[in-house]
Amino acid sequence: MGARLKVSYRVRGDASSIEARAEAIALEQSVETPLTVIRDPKILSEIVGRVLAISDLGDGWFDVLIELAAATVGGDAGQLVNMLFGNSSLHEDVRVHDVVLPDELLAAFKGPSLGVDGLRLRAKAEGRALTASALKPQGLSAAELAKLAHELALGGLDLVKDDHGLADQAYCPFADRVKACAAAIRAAAAVTGKHTIYAPSLSGSLADMEREIGIARDEGLAAVLIAPVVAGFSNFQALRRENPDFAFIAHPTLSGAAISPAVFAKLFRLIGADASIFPNYGGRFGYSPATCTAISRALLDPVAGLAPSLPTPAGGMTVQRTPEMLDFFGRESMLLIGGAILAAAHGDIARETEAFVQAVVEHRY
Amino acid sequence: MGARLKVSYRVRGDASSIEARAEAIALEQSVETPLTVIRDPKILSEIVGRVLAISDLGDGWFDVLIELAAATVGGDAGQLVNMLFGNSSLHEDVRVHDVVLPDELLAAFKGPSLGVDGLRLRAKAEGRALTASALKPQGLSAAELAKLAHELALGGLDLVKDDHGLADQAYCPFADRVKACAAAIRAAAAVTGKHTIYAPSLSGSLADMEREIGIARDEGLAAVLIAPVVAGFSNFQALRRENPDFAFIAHPTLSGAAISPAVFAKLFRLIGADASIFPNYGGRFGYSPATCTAISRALLDPVAGLAPSLPTPAGGMTVQRTPEMLDFFGRESMLLIGGAILAAAHGDIARETEAFVQAVVEHRY
Numbered sequence: 042m043g044a045r046l047k048v049s050y051r052v053r054g055d056a057s058s059i060e061a062r063a064e065a066i067a068l069e070q071s072v073e074t075p076l077t078v079i080r081d082p083k084i085l086s087e088i089v090g091r092v093l094a095i096s097d098l099g100d101g102w103f104d105v106l107i108e109l110a111a112a113t114v115g116g117d118a119g120q121l122v123n124m125l126f127g128n129s130s131l132h133e134d135v136r137v138h139d140v141v142l143p144d145e146l147l148a149a150f151k152g153p154s155l156g157v158d159g160l161r162l163r164a165k166a167e168g169r170a171l172t173a174s175a176l177k178p179q180g181l182s183a184a185e186l187a188k189l190a191h192e193l194a195l196g197g198l199d200l201v202k203d204d205h206g207l208a209d210q211a212y213c214p215f216a217d218r219v220k221a222c223a224a225a226i227r228a229a230a231a232v233t234g235k236h237t238i239y240a241p242s243l244s245g246s247l248a249d250m251e252r253e254i255g256i257a258r259d260e261g262l263a264a265v266l267i268a269p270v271v272a273g274f275s276n277f278q279a280l281r282r283e284n285p286d287f288a289f290i291a292h293p294t295l296s297g298a299a300i301s302p303a304v305f306a307k308l309f310r311l312i313g314a315d316a317s318i319f320p321n322y323g324g325r326f327g328y329s330p331a332t333c334t335a336i337s338r339a340l341l342d343p344v345a346g347l348a349p350s351l352p353t354p355a356g357g358m359t360v361q362r363t364p365e366m367l368d369f370f371g372r373e374s375m376l377l378i379g380g381a382i383l384a385a386a387h388g389d390i391a392r393e394t395e396a397f398v399q400a401v402v403e404h405r406y
Numbered sequence: 407m408g409a410r411l412k413v414s415y416r417v418r419g420d421a422s423s424i425e426a427r428a429e430a431i432a433l434e435q436s437v438e439t440p441l442t443v444i445r446d447p448k449i450l451s452e453i454v455g456r457v458l459a460i461s462d463l464g465d466g467w468f469d470v471l472i473e474l475a476a477a478t479v480g481g482d483a484g485q486l487v488n489m490l491f492g493n494s495s496l497h498e499d500v501r502v503h504d505v506v507l508p509d510e511l512l513a514a515f516k517g518p519s520l521g522v523d524g525l526r527l528r529a530k531a532e533g534r535a536l537t538a539s540a541l542k543p544q545g546l547s548a549a550e551l552a553k554l555a556h557e558l559a560l561g562g563l564d565l566v567k568d569d570h571g572l573a574d575q576a577y578c579p580f581a582d583r584v585k586a587c588a589a590a591i592r593a594a595a596a597v598t599g600k601h602t603i604y605a606p607s608l609s610g611s612l613a614d615m616e617r618e619i620g621i622a623r624d625e626g627l628a629a630v631l632i633a634p635v636v637a638g639f640s641n642f643q644a645l646r647r648e649n650p651d652f653a654f655i656a657h658p659t660l661s662g663a664a665i666s667p668a669v670f671a672k673l674f675r676l677i678g679a680d681a682s683i684f685p686n687y688g689g690r691f692g693y694s695p696a697t698c699t700a701i702s703r704a705l706l707d708p709v710a711g712l713a714p715s716l717p718t719p720a721g722g723m724t725v726q727r728t729p730e731m732l733d734f735f736g737r738e739s740m741l742l743i744g745g746a747i748l749a750a751a752h753g754d755i756a757r758e759t760e761a762f763v764q765a766v767v768e769h770r771y
Contacts, residue, residue, distance in 0.1 A: 071571075073544065084545035084546070112575060113544055113573075115573060115574060119637065120636075122660060123573075127659035131658065131661065178438065178449060206492070271484045271487065273636065275611040279611035279613060293493075296495065326493075327497065380443060
């Protein structure tokens, strides 16, 4: 028998019908026909999804463990999410809780090219967590964003990224923004001696993103932010493959609540995110500390052949929380504080950034 | 003030906090910062999302109507879904219920190239609904799928599509499948005189899909199936633009339950789906007749500058239900019956297909 994925689905239902529901999901996510029409014994034994276990979790929820054939996925990340959840996503009461990929699939995907070590090396951040912030709000011109990038870089950040909403808008075209911000960050580096990584946000079709990454490259940049769910997983994969020297930061926008954040973390790592952003507990999103731990583990736990991806908690964080976040996430993380730095007292963004950077540098793990 | 989208979100919450929740969504989907950090009055007036109305729907659900600036979207479909739902999708208790796009955005997107009339013309199906079926199950070889395509085409269908799970798997590579199935359908047409449209399913990155569409074109085909959520909306848009002579069939896989099916229908039409597949009521999915009506209206209702997209109900339909489905959807529809035809008595798929086609042709609306 060929290699198989194991997928844990969470299904709301009742005990009397859960076996039928589980079988229906196994069919929907594999052959998408009634079993009766399958005449080929090899398809029955190799391709049809198989229910391995059903556990009653209480409160009307069940865990349904299903095995799917890796051969239906091949090496394409879009097809992987299609087979994982595709049509079953249309059911309100089915979610993807976890997935375990066989070695064959892990090998077909390459994972991060730089990973945690590579990013840390570029940031010269040995032995400590990394620091990051975001260029926003939406609506600023390229020159205004560049001014902000300059202040953030003066503060000594490891990484500045575009907000994921910055695209190629008429009031701030991608090329103008990237040129202005790259120059601003170079100017800051000339003052501080610290080289801040700038990661512009890519958007549009694969062809658009390839053009954008070319602009970034021309500006001497070597990092980008991409939202895999918006871009399409296969396109993230293609860009990763085409640009092995770039750092790829994955943004979770549009990832929804029906696939668990830890599964998204696994997928982002699988397709090559060197760092993966997620909403930290205690911020604007409802993630629990346990969820954040599960995400971190999905990004960092040893997996044969896959470099780790840097956990990047974000979403309404404050400089004051730095010690607590570092106690929680440890040095294998990148703290991303956006709005709270922009809200700095007296508009002194460089000073607020410095305080953030200092808190990270001085932290004892 | 620039053009604006109106988005209706459904939010679970309580009356005491719903105003704050609504404001938070308006910020999250526009500037993604606290209002206090925005110093530019033009951003405050033009770019920040604005809560227009909040209605208590009972049972702890509220409708929150928010206006977003069309300028943040530009003409890119990926950015449209990012601005519609992006980070807010991470909240379990927020959904997108409806969206109304301003004329400026409708004009930026082009909609279907063929639309309902163009598809009908190609199918020579004047005055009636269209008929379709799917090649499956996953796991069959190219030759086996071609045999099936031949039988379905002999039955006189208007359209045969690949199952959305068929990708570029080792056991059935795209090129082999498309060549074999296209030849089989040509052979059937030589017998029946009826030209069945064959729509292979594209997968992978935009570059992969461009290569695949080239293979389809070389085989004399002019239709494809694409899953916009897997492919990325911007890539669907790019392919549509590059291939104005092709019919594009959109598949809803992975579209989830957090954006309403009617909104997906609007988006599929906007980005150029000539036909849009959705789960019919009374099948394997839990959609109600009212939901199906909302989907159909989203695809068919007059919209300035946008051709209609053919409603294509599917998902566990049977030939026996044909009259009822046609009474419900009318002639502006394409009925898609997959598994039930494959389950034909005595394996006589051509005869079962003929019965389906005849039921559609003879129906009186």
